[in-house]
Amino acid sequence: MPMRRLIDVTIAVTVLALAGHVSPALAQGKKGGPSVPRSAPKRPNRPQQNPVRELERFQRMPSAERQKELSKLPPERRTQMEQRLQRLDNLPPAQREKELKRLEAFQNLSPERRSAVREEVQNLKTLPPDQRKARLSSDEVKKNFSPEELKLLHEASGQPELL
DSSP states (O other), X not given: OHHHHHHHHHHHHHHHHHHTOOOHHHHHOOTXXXXXXXXXXXXXXXXXXXXXXXXXXXXXXXXXXXHHHHTTSOHHHHHHHHHHHHHHHTSOHHHHXXXXXXXXXXXXXXXXXXXXXXXXXXXXXXXXXXXXXXXXXXXXXXXXXXHHHHHHHHHHHTOOOOO
């Protein structure tokens, strides 16, 4: 008979497990036992705003409102935004519009292409002007970047685009 009882207990445990039943004592945990830390609920991922739209929005704000809104940003993001706004505010209107269009074109690239363009701009900025010009007109760069990306590279590196 002991074998029969073992089978009955096994069946009962299986049925309870499949039914999802947990006794109140198990659900609450044992008092005095180690507790399992629970992670905080994850915050929903908000889509990142388009930086161009965000810059334009901040530019339209009165100074006091701008400062209030900037103070809501995380410190690193706030510093970055303040630097961009200051740089744009110091430009003549036509140049400011050109910069915003360039940023918009850059943001329209896929993340992989943005990374490639950003890396190439950083490389170009380390080169003297004559080497920068040679690099931009090289077959390697022309092969690796689209016409739109090449235009961004020329503009960001200060080299006029040759037509």
